[in-house]
Amino acid sequence: MPSDAIRAALIKRLRISSAIAEEDIREIEALPISVRQYPAETAVVRDGERATECCLIVDGFCVRSKTIASGKRQILSIHIPGEIPDLMSLFLHVMDHDLSTLTPSTLGFISHETLQKLHRRSPGIAEMFWRDTLIDSAMFREWIVNVGQRPAPARLAHVMIELRERLRIIGRVDGGNFDMPLTQEQIGEALGITAVHANRVIRQLRQDGIVELNRGRVNVLDERKFQELADFDNRYLHQSPTL
Amino acid sequence: MPSDAIRAALIKRLRISSAIAEEDIREIEALPISVRQYPAETAVVRDGERATECCLIVDGFCVRSKTIASGKRQILSIHIPGEIPDLMSLFLHVMDHDLSTLTPSTLGFISHETLQKLHRRSPGIAEMFWRDTLIDSAMFREWIVNVGQRPAPARLAHVMIELRERLRIIGRVDGGNFDMPLTQEQIGEALGITAVHANRVIRQLRQDGIVELNRGRVNVLDERKFQELADFDNRYLHQSPTL
DNA sequence: TGGCGTCTTTAACTTTTGTTGGAACCGCCA
DNA sequence: TGGCGGTTCCAACAAAAGTTAAAGACGCCA
Numbered sequence: 001m002p003s004d005a006i007r008a009a010l011i012k013r014l015r016i017s018s019a020i021a022e023e024d025i026r027e028i029e030a031l032p033i034s035v036r037q038y039p040a041e042t043a044v045v046r047d048g049e050r051a052t053e054c055c056l057i058v059d060g061f062c063v064r065s066k067t068i069a070s071g072k073r074q075i076l077s078i079h080i081p082g083e084i085p086d087l088m089s090l091f092l093h094v095m096d097h098d099l100s101t102l103t104p105s106t107l108g109f110i111s112h113e114t115l116q117k118l119h120r121r122s123p124g125i126a127e128m129f130w131r132d133t134l135i136d137s138a139m140f141r142e143w144i145v146n147v148g149q150r151p152a153p154a155r156l157a158h159v160m161i162e163l164r165e166r167l168r169i170i171g172r173v174d175g176g177n178f179d180m181p182l183t184q185e186q187i188g189e190a191l192g193i194t195a196v197h198a199n200r201v202i203r204q205l206r207q208d209g210i211v212e213l214n215r216g217r218v219n220v221l222d223e224r225k226f227q228e229l230a231d232f233d234n235r236y237l238h239q240s241p242t243l
Numbered sequence: 244m245p246s247d248a249i250r251a252a253l254i255k256r257l258r259i260s261s262a263i264a265e266e267d268i269r270e271i272e273a274l275p276i277s278v279r280q281y282p283a284e285t286a287v288v289r290d291g292e293r294a295t296e297c298c299l300i301v302d303g304f305c306v307r308s309k310t311i312a313s314g315k316r317q318i319l320s321i322h323i324p325g326e327i328p329d330l331m332s333l334f335l336h337v338m339d340h341d342l343s344t345l346t347p348s349t350l351g352f353i354s355h356e357t358l359q360k361l362h363r364r365s366p367g368i369a370e371m372f373w374r375d376t377l378i379d380s381a382m383f384r385e386w387i388v389n390v391g392q393r394p395a396p397a398r399l400a401h402v403m404i405e406l407r408e409r410l411r412i413i414g415r416v417d418g419g420n421f422d423m424p425l426t427q428e429q430i431g432e433a434l435g436i437t438a439v440h441a442n443r444v445i446r447q448l449r450q451d452g453i454v455e456l457n458r459g460r461v462n463v464l465d466e467r468k469f470q471e472l473a474d475f476d477n478r479y480l481h482q483s484p485t486l
Numbered sequence: 487t488g489g490c491g492t493c494t495t496t497a498a499c500t501t502t503t504g505t506t507g508g509a510a511c512c513g514c515c516a
Numbered sequence: 517t518g519g520c521g522g523t524t525c526c527a528a529c530a531a532a533a534g535t536t537a538a539a540g541a542c543g544c545c546a
Contacts, residue, residue, distance in 0.1 A: 148435030192391030
C-alpha cells in the first residue's frame with residue numbers, strides 16, 4: 001500500500017469527528033510511519049509493557065482486551081482501519097490492557113517522540129487527538145452499559161450495529177453485509193458471556209429472522225427488528241465535529 | 244470552605260498522577276471557580292445537554308450513569324472530592340451520560356472558556372488534564388472487565404477496593420472503614436445486577452466474614468480474603484507520574 | 487486427498503441471577 | 517410520637533447463563 005493511502009485513511013476518519021485545518025493535514029501527511037505486517041491473533045502491545053510508539057491500523061481488525069487472574073478475558077473494543085487504538089499510551093506509558101490482531105493486519109507505527117513534537121507544533125492536532133481519546137472513552141461507557149444492562153441478544157445486536165456504523169464511515173459496508181471477524185469464543189468475551197451461550201444467542205437471532213453471522217460476516221435479515229433489539233443511539237460516537 | 248482549600252484538593256489529586264510545574268500550580272490557584280451547593284440525588288448535567296462548564300467536586304459523592312430505553316440505569320463511575328468528572332465535556336460538548344450527586348455536595352464550576360484559555364497558556368496543564376481523562380478511560384476499561392467477567396461478589400469487592408484506593412489519597416480512609424454512600428439499588432446499578440441480588444451478595448460477604456456494609460459505610464472484616472476476592476491490581480489507576 | 491485442529495452446534499444438567507411480593511427497619515418530620 | 521416513605525431484608529419461584537461433554541463442519545496442509 002502506498003504511503004499516502006495509509007495517511008488518507010487516518011485523515012478521513014479524523015475529519016468525521018473533528019474539523020481539521022489544512023496546515024494540520026499537511027503535518028499529518030508528513031508523519032514518519034513505519035509499517036509492519038502482523039499475522040492473525042497476535043499481540044501488538046501487552047498489558048504491563050511500556051509503549052514507545054502508537055499503532056495506526058492500516059488494514060485488518062484488532063481488539064483491546066484484559067485478562068483477569070482466573071484466566072477469563074474481556075474484550076473492550078474492536079478496532080478497524082484508520083484508528084489508533086493505543087493513542088492513550090502517549091501519556092499512560094505502561095499499558096493496562098492488551099492490543100492484538102484479530103485478522104492478519106497491516107499496522108503503521110508512529111513514535112511517541114514524533115507525536116509529542118507534533119503536539120507542540122500544532123495545538124489543533126493535539127486537540128483533535130485528545131478528542132479522539134475522549135470518543136474512545138465514550139465508547140467504553142456505552143460498552144459498560146451494554147454488558148451491564150442489556151440481555152445477551154441485545155448486547156450482540158448492539159456491538160454489531162456499533163461496528164457497522166464505524167465500518168460505514170470507511171466504506172466497508174456492502175448493503176446489509178459487513179465483516180465481524182470474531183469467533184464465537186471471542187464474541188462471548190466481548191459480551192461477557194460464555195462461548196456456548198454466544199452460540200445460543202446467535203442461533204436465536206437467526207431463527208427469529210433478525211441477523212445471520214457466517215464465518216465472520218454479518219448479514220442483516222430484518223433491519224427494523226435488528227435496530228429495535230439493539231437499542232442503538234449513535235450519539236455516543238460523537239461523529240459530528242460541530243457538537 | 245475557603246477558596247484556597249477548594250483548589251488544594253484538586254492540586255493534591257493531580258499531583259498523584261502527574262508532575263506539575265510550580266508556575267502551573269499558580270495558574271490553577273488563580274482559576275475562577277463558582278461554587279454551588281447541590282442536594283443529594285440531583286442531576287448536575289444530563290445526557291443530551293450541552294455543557295459550558297466543568298464541575299470540580301469540592302465535597303460529596305457523585306456518579307456518572309446512563310439510562311437505556313428499557314429504563315434500566317447503569318452507573319459508570321463513582322466520584323469523590325478533588326475530581327472533575329465531566330472534564331470530557333470540554334471537547335465532547337454534548338453529554339452522552341448523566342452526572343448526578345449521591346450525597347449533598349459542594350461543587351465548583353469552571354467555564355470551558357477559562358479552561359481553553361488555560362490550555363493555550365500552559366501546555367503542561369493541558370497534558371495533565373489530558374492524562375486525567377485518560378485515567379478516567381482506564382477506569383472505564385476496568386469497570387467493563389468487572390461487570391463482564393467477575394462473579395457478583397467479586398464485582399462488589401472490586402468496586403469497594405477501587406473506591407478505597409482513591410479515598411485514601413485524599414485522606415478519607417479511617418483504618419478499615421470508609422464511605423460508600425450508595426443504596427443497594429445503586430450498588431445493583433453499578434454492578435449490573437438487581438437490587439435484590441445486590442442484597443444477597445452483601446449478606447453473603449457479611450456471613451463469610453469478609454466485609455460489612457452499613458448505611459453507606461464499609462467495614463472490612465478480613466483484609467486478606469477481601470483482597471483475594473476483589474482480584475484488584477491498582478496499575479490501571481496510573482497513580483505514578485513517572486510511569 | 488486424508489487427517490488434524492479449530493470452530494460450531496447441540497443437549498442435559500447446574501448455578502447464578504431475576505422477579506414478585508411482602509415483612510421488618512429506620513430516619514424524618516408533622 | 518406516630519406515621520410515612522424509603523430502604524433493607526428475605527423467601528419462593530422463574531428465567532438466564534454457565535458447565536460439561538460430545539458430535540459435526542470446515543479449512544488447511546502434509
